[in-house]
Amino acid sequence: MKRLDFQPVLWDTVKNYNKEKFFADLMAGIIVGIVALPLAIAFGIASGVSPEQGLITAIIAGFIISFLGGSPVQIGGPTGAFIIIVYGIIQQFGVEGLAIATVMAGIMLILMGVFKLGSIIRFIPYPIVVGFTSGIALTIFTTQIKDLFGLTMDKVPADFISKWLAYFESFGTTNWIALAVGIGSILLIIITPKFSKKIPGSLIAIIVMTVISYLLRYHLGITDLETIGDRFEIKASLPTPNGLSFNMETINQLLPAAFTIAILGAIESLLSATVADGVTGQKHNSNTELIAQGAANFIVPFFGGIPATGAIARTMTNINNGGRTPVAGLIHAVVLLLILLFLGPLTKHIPMACLAGVLVIVSYNMSEWRTFKSLMKNSRSDVTVLLTTFLLTVIFDLTIAIEIGLLLALVLFMKRMSEVTHITVAKDQLDLSHEGEIYHEEEKLSVPAGIEVYEIDGPFFFGVANKFDECMKTIGDKPSIRIIRMRKVPFMDTTGLHNLESLYRLSTREKIQVVLSGVNEQVKETLVKSSFAQTIGEENICSNIHEALKRAENLLSTKK
Secondary structure: OOOOOOOOOHHHHHHHOOOOHHHHHHHHHHHHHHHHHHHHHHHHHHHOHHHHHHHHHHHHHHHHHHHHHHOOOEEEEHHHHHHHHHHHHHHHHHHHHHHHHHHHHHHHHHHHHHHHHHHHHHHOOOHHHHHHHHHHHHHHHHOHHHHOOOOOOOOOOOOHHHHHHHHHHHHHHHHHHHHHHHHHHHHHHHHHHHHOOOOOHHHHHHHHHHHHHHHHHHHHOOOOOOHHHHHHHOOOOOOOOOOOOOHHHHHHHHHHHHHHHHHHHHHHHHHHHHHHHOOOOOOOOOHHHHHHHHHHHHHHHOOOOOOEOOOOOHHHHHHHOOOOOHHHHHHHHHHHHHHHHHHHHHHOOOHHHHHHHHHHHHHHHHOOOOHHHHHHHOOHHHHHHHHHHHHHHHHHOOOHHHHHHHHHHHHHHHHHHHHOEEEEEOOEEEEOOOOOOOOOOOOEEEEOOOEEEEEEEEEOOOOHHHHHHHHHHHOOOOOOOEEEEEEEEOOOHHHHHHHHHHHHHHHHHOOOOEEOOOOOOHHHHHHHHHHHHHHOOHHHEEEEEHHHHHHHHHHHHHHO
16 A cells, blocks of 8 residues: 655654744744734634634634645635535534534545545646636625625525525615725725735724724714624634534535535645745645645534635735745734634624625635636637536535536546547558557558457547447458557556457457557556456567567468
């Protein structure tokens, strides 16, 4: 069994750590902790849980991801991508259902890392990633309209279209103070980078709008601006771990949601780590990163937390402020813990409209509308995958969007592969010009009567195996010897092997001998493991066409 690919960066970092690196990480960790504060609170509330649960997730998951992770600069915590799926699970299965789904997702992520699927996850088609990211962004924006406008509504519908219909009916109840606070927050976030690159605009907006809200309520007697304290009770302490009750019925119901959390978490974290690699010049270990993400999502639910993953914005903030080792991520988690313990009660004065403004900016940054627009100019299949994933995310459900998006991409991939795999037949003469098996230029081999040479050009897997079977029935006559050239077959799966065995049985029944030519080591290993090599005979598996023709001529003379 191959060795487990688990090598946390922190364990190597401490070997050559020094005071200079520590002070760089300290500054970066403090700034990232401050940046993460409003986002953790906003993501927690938008997901349907309390603001402190968002903070707890950022603290515990952020610490574990930095401690065990495979990226030196990755910052983990709750992200906007999970808002919709988390909110939907809570609506259907409650908070405990979310906790169970997150634990299951954590186990899946750990298994992905253990079985070294880190590199494979990165090959998920880009149109799918953009499609559901843009869909999530639009959905997040939609969920914030009520708080942004301060609308008076008994209940907000769950689906996208019904939400907007309900909003249009309720715009007459707009709270103009709340709207002013929301728009003011958006403007502050936009203009802050022009004056300061270090201090996040979201933090400035929260501080300014919280002060305004406090003055309006306690000095001017204006109490209809809703704040966090009007909805939630903030506890300035870390919760004690709670047990979860698992049963097969609940696990079966939550399995699709858990799969979505795991896939989304894997994509987000590895995408964030890859972007960070491009900036720092370092290289992350994708399998170690998946195991760390899995461990964080396995542990956090027992403390009331929500799903977590690598956060691109916070990771880039860490890099831009000098963070180069996982210590910065650990410090960011400690900073958030201190804020929760000593400043937690103050968060009750934050206006809900201000948080809505923060999430409007988050959704705009997530939307990737420029990328979306450019992808619309690509091939028809890419546009189909992009729009399907986007519309399913917005109108239906993120779980359905990811599953159907992946299925659609797989079908399109198989279609393309089947189109590039060709099967040809040669009689009388075989032209070896421009081939790797020739001994002389323009060499042409004569094929004796009674021998036919078939060539498979491309991978022999389940997507094209039936195509090969159909071609074998339609091309050529019934020769005495069939040579199957496989020099251009890079791999063979079980279905391809099954079709080859079927061809052999059919040929044997018709008294036709089969000889394989140009079989590479990987394909030959597959034949040996399945015992097909023994069935056909090792002497009938030849390394090149010259050997195969010689073998076929010997068999032909023996038959005669």
